[in-house]
Amino acid sequence: MKGAELVLQVLQQHGVDTIFGYPGGAIMPIYDAIYASPVKHYLCRHEQGGAFSAIGYARSSGKVGVCLATSGPGATNLITSLADAMLDSVPLVAITGQVSQAVMGTDAFQEIDVLGLSISVTKHSFMVRSVDELAATLHQAFAIARSGRPGPVLVDIPKDVQLAEVAVVDVAQQQPENRLTTSLAQSAKARQLIANAKKPMAYIGGGVHMASAMAQLQDFLHQCPMPSVTTLKGMGSVAKDNPYYLGMLGMHGTQAANIAVQQCDLLICLGARFDDRVTGNLKKFAPHAKVIHVDIDPAEINKVRFAQVSFLGDMQKILPAIASTTDCSDWLAHCSSLKQQHGWRYDHPGERIYAPLMLKQLSERMPNNSVVCCDVGQHQMWVAQHMRFSHPRNHLSSGGLGTMGFGLPAAIGAKLARPHDTVIAVSGDGSFMMNVQELATIKRFRLPVKIVIVDNQRLGMVKQWQQLFFNERYSETDLSDNPDFVALAAAFAIPGHSVSRKDEVESALEAMFTWPGPYLLHVRIDEKDNVWPLVPPGAANEDMLMESNQ
Amino acid sequence: MNHTLTITANNEASVVERLLQVTRYRGYQLAGLQLTPLAEMAGLLITLTVTSDKPIHLLTSQLHKLYDVRELQLASADIAALRA
Numbered sequence: 090m091k092g093a094e095l096v097l098q099v100l101q102q103h104g105v106d107t108i109f110g111y112p113g114g115a116i117m118p119i120y121d122a123i124y125a126s127p128v129k130h131y132l133c134r135h136e137q138g139g140a141f142s143a144i145g146y147a148r149s150s151g152k153v154g155v156c157l158a159t160s161g162p163g164a165t166n167l168i169t170s171l172a173d174a175m176l177d178s179v180p181l182v183a184i185t186g187q188v189s190q191a192v193m194g195t196d197a198f199q200e201i202d203v204l205g206l207s208i209s210v211t212k213h214s215f216m217v218r219s220v221d222e223l224a225a226t227l228h229q230a231f232a233i234a235r236s237g238r239p240g241p242v243l244v245d246i247p248k249d250v251q252l253a254e255v256a257v258v259d260v261a262q263q264q265p266e267n268r269l270t271t272s273l274a275q276s277a278k279a280r281q282l283i284a285n286a287k288k289p290m291a292y293i294g295g296g297v298h299m300a301s302a303m304a305q306l307q308d309f310l311h312q313c314p315m316p317s318v319t320t321l322k323g324m325g326s327v328a329k330d331n332p333y334y335l336g337m338l339g340m341h342g343t344q345a346a347n348i349a350v351q352q353c354d355l356l357i358c359l360g361a362r363f364d365d366r367v368t369g370n371l372k373k374f375a376p377h378a379k380v381i382h383v384d385i386d387p388a389e390i391n392k393v394r395f396a397q398v399s400f401l402g403d404m405q406k407i408l409p410a411i412a413s414t415t416d417c418s419d420w421l422a423h424c425s426s427l428k429q430q431h432g433w434r435y436d437h438p439g440e441r442i443y444a445p446l447m448l449k450q451l452s453e454r455m456p457n458n459s460v461v462c463c464d465v466g467q468h469q470m471w472v473a474q475h476m477r478f479s480h481p482r483n484h485l486s487s488g489g490l491g492t493m494g495f496g497l498p499a500a501i502g503a504k505l506a507r508p509h510d511t512v513i514a515v516s517g518d519g520s521f522m523m524n525v526q527e528l529a530t531i532k533r534f535r536l537p538v539k540i541v542i543v544d545n546q547r548l549g550m551v552k553q554w555q556q557l558f559f560n561e562r563y564s565e566t567d568l569s570d571n572p573d574f575v576a577l578a579a580a581f582a583i584p585g586h587s588v589s590r591k592d593e594v595e596s597a598l599e600a601m602f603t604w605p606g607p608y609l610l611h612v613r614i615d616e617k618d619n620v621w622p623l624v625p626p627g628a629a630n631e632d633m634l635m636e637s638n639q
Numbered sequence: 640m641n642h643t644l645t646i647t648a649n650n651e652a653s654v655v656e657r658l659l660q661v662t663r664y665r666g667y668q669l670a671g672l673q674l675t676p677l678a679e680m681a682g683l684l685i686t687l688t689v690t691s692d693k694p695i696h697l698l699t700s701q702l703h704k705l706y707d708v709r710e711l712q713l714a715s716a717d718i719a720a721l722r723a
């Protein structure tokens with residue numbers, strides 16, 4: 090067997106049946122092996138799109154995503170997606186073809202130092218020097234991608250290695266190295282802090298669901314009643330009927346979440362990392378709080394905020410070990426009233442569509458367990474604020490890197506991972522154009538992805554900052570010459586419809602969901618609508634700007 | 640402040656690059672670097688001296704995560720300072 094065939098064999102050993110990619114010279118032997126392989130390859134129309142689809146596949150399913158690209162431009166096109174996976178801790182294996190070793194280092198055609206490029210955007214990367222190392226290296230790549238804090242791993246395979254004959258050995262699958270040990274030494278101290286806290290608060294990130302500790306989290310919040318807030322990646326972690334869940338915190342978080350976190354005296358950070366979009370001015374963040382920090386990545390402990398007590402390891406084991414009864418009924422009542430007092434308002438005047446209300450309607454109308462894939466900007470924040478999710482795997486948003494162009498290809502990956510669930514891409518008119526070529530992938534595979542474009546004819550989020558912080562100097566954020574999105578979709582045999590009035594929304598959503606195939610709903614909104622609240626740069630989280638004080 | 644780290648790593652082609660990338664990105668300045676290949680287990684002994692006002696644990700915790708780093712030790716003066 091050839092190295093190229095071995096690649097496909099190892100993928101199958103890891104249960105991989107779906108891969109995303111784009112061919113080219115240096116990876117042709119692997120594409121030749123794909124031709125006869127049961128592993129299903131989905132041809133994307135740009136390597137960035139293919140890798141985002143692999144990320145969408147991984148994030149919606151919990152499995153490892155796999156993407157392929159050729160050397161040179163194919164590999165460089167992957168870089169943004171690798172960085173996205175790195176910052177959002179997504180298990181991804183990227184396989185790139187490389188020129189033959191005989192010409193490596195000579196600036197050969199389509200030769201670029203992919204290993205060098207990968208170093209700062211992957212958890213680890215390999216260059217395979219011999220076909221005898223190929224299987225073991227690929228096994229290692231899978232093990233690293235999913236172990237500990239997951240992340241992207243790149244394997245660069247020179248063409249001669251792909252073409253080399255390798256003896257068919259029954260490659261024993263290497264067990265993923267388990268560096269994970271869970272230390273519970275500090276649990277008595279944590280229980281004491283929780284029991285003594287007057288104002289405890291759970292701050293929940295993406296790490297909880299990635300540790301498959303959703304059930305342990307609900308038990309924890311039940312045993313130790315306390316209010317909770319989530320990050321963008323943690324949304325959907327707390328049961329919908331939990332009365333003390335206050336929503337997302339941070340720059341565009343809810344007022345209740347931000348005010349309560351600022352007041353708390355104990356912050357229990359679960360699988361989150363005190364990102365600057367969450368903390369606002371770090372020095373003023375939760376100023377009265379002691380911190381308990383639970384994470385799997387030792388480098389996150391005490392990185393930006395000192396923790397009085399910290400735990401490393403398996404969230405499933407740690408949560409029950411630190412559970413302790415709380416005595417904070419006044420605080421719970423206070424947080425409930427904050428939630429009441431600062432609820433969202435949807436009474437928007439006029440006939441034009443108000444995106445928060447439209448997204449709330451979308452959230453209420455979409456089938457249970459739908460996956461919503463976002464792009465980046467105002468619409469992304471409105472989705473986080475106004476839609477509800479039953480699991481973080483149902484809300485795919487580029488959090489750490491904030492990559493425009495994420496939504497559409499991620500939705501393709503999610504639809505392939507979960508064919509029986511409805512998948513919706515919510516995009517902005519700017520972001521949509523960043524990977525618009527993936528409409529061709531939807532067309533080819535007849536993927537019934539629902540696309541909602543929230544069109545304000547602006548790069549809205551940037552425009553909002555220009556309005557607030559750059560004296561209304563709207564430099565390069567006008568998109569009023571957008572294409573006709575419905576006609577654009579039609580070019581890919583995707584039907585669509587355009588709405589601009591509130592009273593059209595309900596029937597338009599109905600039409601979109603009842604249509605059996607892919608569908609594009611173009612929603613025209615007022616460019617003046619902005620995202621509130623907003624914590625301005627450098628401010629403490631309680632100093633939120635609201636629409637009313639503009 | 641100067642810190643000296645002694646690192647045992649796999650002698651992979653990219654390992655020094657990775658150490659230097661993390662050091663630069665996390666905001667530490669390189670003040671010295673010494674490499675000695677180790678005969679046993681294809682290892683590499685690296686002595687890295689860095690300067691920064693930042694606490695050194697912010698660098699060591701990131702270097703520890705590098706897949707090819709097997710062992711990492713701070714010079715004893717640093718450890719004493721950390722404990723103080």
Ligand SMILES: Cc1ncc(C[n+]2csc(CCOP(=O)(O)OP(=O)(O)O)c2C)c(N)n1
Pocket residue numbers: 464465466467468469491492493494516517518519520521543545547548549550551
């Ligand atoms: C690849 C990339 N380029 C630039 C940005 C900076 N950026 C953040 S939001 C935004 C505007 C997004 O516009 P649109 O997709 O129309 O969404 P809206 O904010 O209008 O809802 C820009 C340019 C980014 N996040 N990603």
